[in-house]
Amino acid sequence: MAASCENARYRIYNALSEPLEFRVQDIVNVLDQCSNKELQSIYPILLESLFGTNDTYGWNLRNIYSNQHPRDFDLLFRFLHPNGPILKLCYKLINDAYLKYDFPLSYLPNKIRKMIDKGMAPAFYFDKLKIDNQTGKPYSLALSILSTLIMCTYFNPFELYMFNFAYFMVNPYHQRSISGVGDIGPSSCQLILYLAEEYFAHFLPCDGSSVPIYDADTTINAIRPSLPLQTAIRPVKSPTLLRQNVVMKTSGPSSPLHSSPAAPQQNNLQEIWRSETIVSVFTDFWLDCGDMEPPTYGLTNIPADFLPSGEHVRVVRNMIKHFHYFSNSASGDMSAMDELKRLVIPSNQGKIYSFLRHTIHNWPLDSSFRLILETWLSFIQPWRYTDYLNKSTNRAHPMDNEEQERVVDRNRWMPFVAENLLSYTIIFQQLLPRFARLDLSTPKNAQMLFRVTKAQQELFSI
Template structure:
């Protein structure tokens, strides 16, 4: 251990203590001076304190690398230069790495949860071989070299609780120190050009990459000796990658290059360990004694993982093709190219899969899921990341996917099939009338329907099965069946849980799920189209209150559906239409076919089944015509039956209502005087008028019923003034209690219309008009209002009688 007492290095320690309290610019300059002018022996003991001060893996909070941006000017430049891959701190770390006996302790509690539980249960991951020391029955001590010690601190900073709780959003990652440094590290340790590989200092002992060693290395604890399954891929990797050692003798230059690759491989392994292995999908197949906590990555965490995947695609796609001089000679692969070819399947495939799987299962059902979705789409589209220097010639999302990507799709097929099934389950729970959710589902549909992509997916899945698949047998939902090929069996056993059930991507079960999702899309699109094509319905008022209606002046016409404008609603409709088109291309369905097979009432089911049997012989125009005719002949409300308490849903009606296929016209069915107070009403006045009306109705309810039951003119005028909210002969359009319904059919006085600002404004305007034109006073004005009320009641009584006679005839 190199953690010496600071008193033993008092001169250097005093300088360090003096500089850490200064601002960033002089602090970095003085630290650089200390690193340049002090001996390596003194500085080696100071490294843990420097890293703890910078990254905060302890009681100190660390530098604000997540908030320090280019807007801070000189501070940004000085900090990024000091921590850069060729900066003074890392150059010093490179020199310390040469000392194979110099190690540092990293807190065991700061390791990812799955790794900690594996080690505590007796398993030893390959990456931690020769890094753990056991002291009695206490927890193991993790000892690292200088470079590993630095990278552990750097990567842990992103997932530490203090950063996770901030919930910051790096809209432009190039302007913030931490993502800026990550981008620099990626280009430095994973160069796209073999000639730009940095000249790292070489260790005196040959440093062999763990990836280049035998893949049959076993994982064991110090006392258990439990062997685990080999990580070799059957048929996925080349034979020379799976061989324990190279058959030819390496030249000194090749061994030198392989030693340099150690830095790149170690960097990738540490980043993947901290950022992709915070959760495990299968609980490592043996850990059942611990309840693993669920780690939810932050938005910035997902952004950096996507940045990592993009660069990894560029790095792997920059591999140089093998050149064989003659049929009798073997192509000699450079260690860097061999590392590029084996990086994804050997090191990262399982961790990336577990990371995405956990995100799809646990991410909140909101618009922020787009970050996780774009990360998934980034990994499954390696063809978009071939040449970062020539962005204009990158693969566009309208071009055909070349057949050269078939091996990648085959070797990572669960990323396409199982992850797509998880996405469909999540999409069925989304609010598809939302602009963000509509765009999310549109993005997936667009990617999976790229020209040539569906055909390759079908071909890969066809190769996964024997001839039974060619006979269109239903293999969806089966467990790891014996007719699966070795490739798919290895993928499932490596990446999935033991109880995983594989669902055929193009099988009947997925087809049924897609039919259900397309029906939801069709219902959401129909609901949005209705808001754009039809004007909004005004509130229905009758009688004396209709004359004083001013609610239209307070309506917000800038919003068409919820908080969306008309332009946004049209954009959502366009996304949903294109989504339907893309999914139909992917699964070979006809456009508008999903709207024809919506389950209706039992009487409609047989008729629709007959239509489905004829669809194969129809043209696209005939199908559209048949769909419009059949849908127009069906009611727009869910299937129901009328009862004395209102409509009651049938089984088919419940299905239609739950899936958003049909709906009732929502209207208020309760007491109109108890509706929420509107913005165009005075709250105090409405409450006072309600209490007055309620008091009068309780005192004179018998007299009012007797007046309204008279057959003469007085009775008809009373029905105008004392009209009930609901006619006794009307059947309610929604379920309602009998007591409430009987109460709403009784005559009553309602003075709420006098609480409207519009009514008050009209009364004030009429008063001033009569005062200045005819000299009316308050008493005369009240008599004028009484006279107008009597004339209005008389006119309505005579007109109402004639209207009833016309309707009865």
């Protein structure tokens, strides 16, 4: 067995050394021909090469654009698609109940690391910590699959992939390759942003559909329109964001929470754990504001060292917009997915507020400020994002459709405004001195001021 794993690693290293146009197909061939044990040994090698976690640039995914490298873009998009070979590999590896991967604590967001150091690990991370036997302190996350009668929370290869994807966006080593925070390139054509949107659309559906149950026995090669809706072969963990009474209702009154893996009532939990992982991991990584003190409600004590890249701000804006679409698509039933829709904004609005406030404070005084300004406007105007099926498909001009007139339903949106009052008042107060220092004779600067005043006009109706 050791010899076969060594041979599999040799083959994957050979495939990784090929030019991209041959590399992907060679990797897919290796994945289809390997046993599960061999796949387990090459999976972390593949992720490290892909995302360059350990101070390398990986496959340089952030510099792949559809208008500049159309063939590479299409090849990688299919490879990393939710129904593509990599995610199918993740689902295939879930079969092994004892598979375990480590994810270093040093890669986690600063806030999460500090909470772990203080013994206050969030529920999502609490039972995934690997303890050093000598010091008694945690030093990594055990990204593992555990199967017990009491159904311990576990991490699996799917979470490992999403952790690496989320970290890739904010990896400090990769930030060196970004020319500046205000670099406004052809972002609508960027592979990494397309992939993030695809993951949101697939795992946080806004059109009334469900997340397809993964097929762990599928071959890795072909990319199909969707994974077959068959029952998964393993039970899943209980969500940590949802109220347990909701979970129990979705599980059915006559059966335990984690009954036979083939039971139909498992579908709701099979549906929700990947969605919850997407929300928890992406918000923790992408809304982290670095080393900052507990937030205050004034405008002082804001750290000066936190400044995300323009690319980072774009993916946060896309995430906020999708959260609004997702939340606004709630139907009022008692399913676990609908409960997640109701919780996704309230559970993350504090993180969004802190991210916006600190980024606005530290952003350069130039026209690139529109990136973070539009992110703020997206958050405080959820009524923009109610019709997911008819949303704009023009990615080349993502801000062009933001200025149309809207009728705002006061009764529907007043609770959101009340819960997020600081995002409307404190951040607006931050903006006033900035606009006072801008040259408003410049069209781009004047346009930003116009966008703010137009948003305020909509708020008057509330």
